[in-house]
Amino acid sequence: MPALYSRVAFIGLGLIASSMALAMRRAGLVESYTGHARSAETRATALDLGLIDTVHDSAAAAVQGADLVVLAVPVGAMAAIAQEIAPHLAHGATLTDVGSVKGAVIDAVSPHLPGSVQFIPGHPLAGTEHSGPAAGFAELFDNRWCILTPFEDVSADAVARLRALWEGMGANVDLMDAPHHDLVLAVTSHAPHLIAYTMVGVADDLRRVTDSEVIKYSAAGFRDFTRIAASDPTMWRDVFLNNKAATLEILGRFTEELFALQRAIRREDGDHLHAYFTRTRAIRRGIVEAGQDTDAPDFGRAALRKGTPRD
Numbered sequence: 001m002p003a004l005y006s007r008v009a010f011i012g013l014g015l016i017a018s019s020m021a022l023a024m025r026r027a028g029l030v031e032s033y034t035g036h037a038r039s040a041e042t043r044a045t046a047l048d049l050g051l052i053d054t055v056h057d058s059a060a061a062a063v064q065g066a067d068l069v070v071l072a073v074p075v076g077a078m079a080a081i082a083q084e085i086a087p088h089l090a091h092g093a094t095l096t097d098v099g100s101v102k103g104a105v106i107d108a109v110s111p112h113l114p115g116s117v118q119f120i121p122g123h124p125l126a127g128t129e130h131s132g133p134a135a136g137f138a139e140l141f142d143n144r145w146c147i148l149t150p151f152e153d154v155s156a157d158a159v160a161r162l163r164a165l166w167e168g169m170g171a172n173v174d175l176m177d178a179p180h181h182d183l184v185l186a187v188t189s190h191a192p193h194l195i196a197y198t199m200v201g202v203a204d205d206l207r208r209v210t211d212s213e214v215i216k217y218s219a220a221g222f223r224d225f226t227r228i229a230a231s232d233p234t235m236w237r238d239v240f241l242n243n244k245a246a247t248l249e250i251l252g253r254f255t256e257e258l259f260a261l262q263r264a265i266r267r268e269d270g271d272h273l274h275a276y277f278t279r280t281r282a283i284r285r286g287i288v289e290a291g292q293d294t295d296a297p298d299f300g301r302a303a304l305r306k307g308t309p310r311d
């Protein structure tokens with residue numbers, strides 16, 4: 001495939017930017033790679049790892065001459081970066097971001113941009129609990145979704161080119177509007193992260209009571225919570241502060257359901273618990289059967305097809 005862009009500039013050189021650089025290089029999607037990070041150590045690591053060909057100590061210098069600019073910093077840092085780079089963006093360049101929230105990023109970035117720049121917000125639904133340039137890997141986006149939330153006045157060619165880039169990096173691409181994205185992600189990612197943070201915090205508060213048994217006897221469910229709760233504090237602070245309305249809406253519904261389950265346990269209402277868990281199991285089965293959990297081992301699907309002894 002011929003290269004889709006001649007020069008990409010990454011602003012922020014962490015997990016997502018480094019994975020994108022590796023995935024782009026794997027498929028030869030871009031001719032040259034440059035970037036900016038605040039710390040000299042991150043800049044040196046990104047060069048040493050061969051993620052980028054050149055590096056800049058200012059974002060304004062990095063974007064010059066780039067036909068694709070990727071903002072890969074925490075959501076709360078997007079506004080200041082956009083303001084800094086706006087006068088230096090190439091005429092007709094595509095600007096995208098990878099922030100986990102879309103409405104607030106659009107509000108933060110759009111006002112600074114010259115009319116010729118094609119701003120196409122994006123969000124790859126793939127990540128890990130690790131951060132920094134050494135955390136990236138080329139396969140991160142394989143078979144994952146990437147959501148783009150462009151406004152209607154953006155060039156269709158620019159959207160098609162960015163879509164092709166994500167597909168070349170292994171992702172499946174969907175388009176939707178930003179409020180819808182933020183509500184969906186509040187359910188599927190933001191509220192679950194807050195619940196994981198809370199559960200691990202509760203376990204830590206109980207440390208004196210449980211000694212180190214929580215860690216020693218960590219069952220799979222809690223271990224998954226601890227992995228998620230190890231995610232970057234700055235990134236997640238910014239997600240919650242910038243997707244406030246949708247997250248609070250979902251957490252409101254969550255606490256109502258939690259109280260109902262709490263009451264069912266207190267009243268020993270087994271029928272309520274059983275019916276609830278039956279409904280949620282059907283949801284999990286739907287996800288696995290649709291092939292949407294790429295982490296699910298094959299034996300999981302086989303077991304679902306056969307049914308389990310306790311069905």
Ligand SMILES: NC(=O)c1ccc[n+]([C@@H]2O[C@H](COP(=O)([O-])OP(=O)(O)OC[C@H]3O[C@@H](n4cnc5c(N)ncnc54)[C@H](O)[C@@H]3O)[C@@H](O)[C@H]2O)c1
Binds near residue numbers: 017042074124133
């Ligand atoms: N980690 C995930 O699972 C994941 C998945 C999808 C999208 N995202 C989004 O991608 C973006 C980047 O996340 P990441 O996981 O690559 O983070 P990361 O911590 O690995 O990298 C962030 C980069 O931004 C730089 N940075 C931080 N604050 C800055 C500031 N104020 N000004 C300039 N640079 C700054 C850091 O130095 C680093 O180079 C975030 O907006 C996040 O919401 C993350």
Ligand SMILES: O=C(O)C(=O)C[C@]1(C(=O)O)C=C[C@@H](O)C=C1
Binds near residue numbers: 124129188189
């Ligand atoms: O697997 C993980 O570590 C993640 O939490 C990744 C995850 C998510 O699936 O919620 C986290 C935030 C991003 O915006 C996208 C992906």
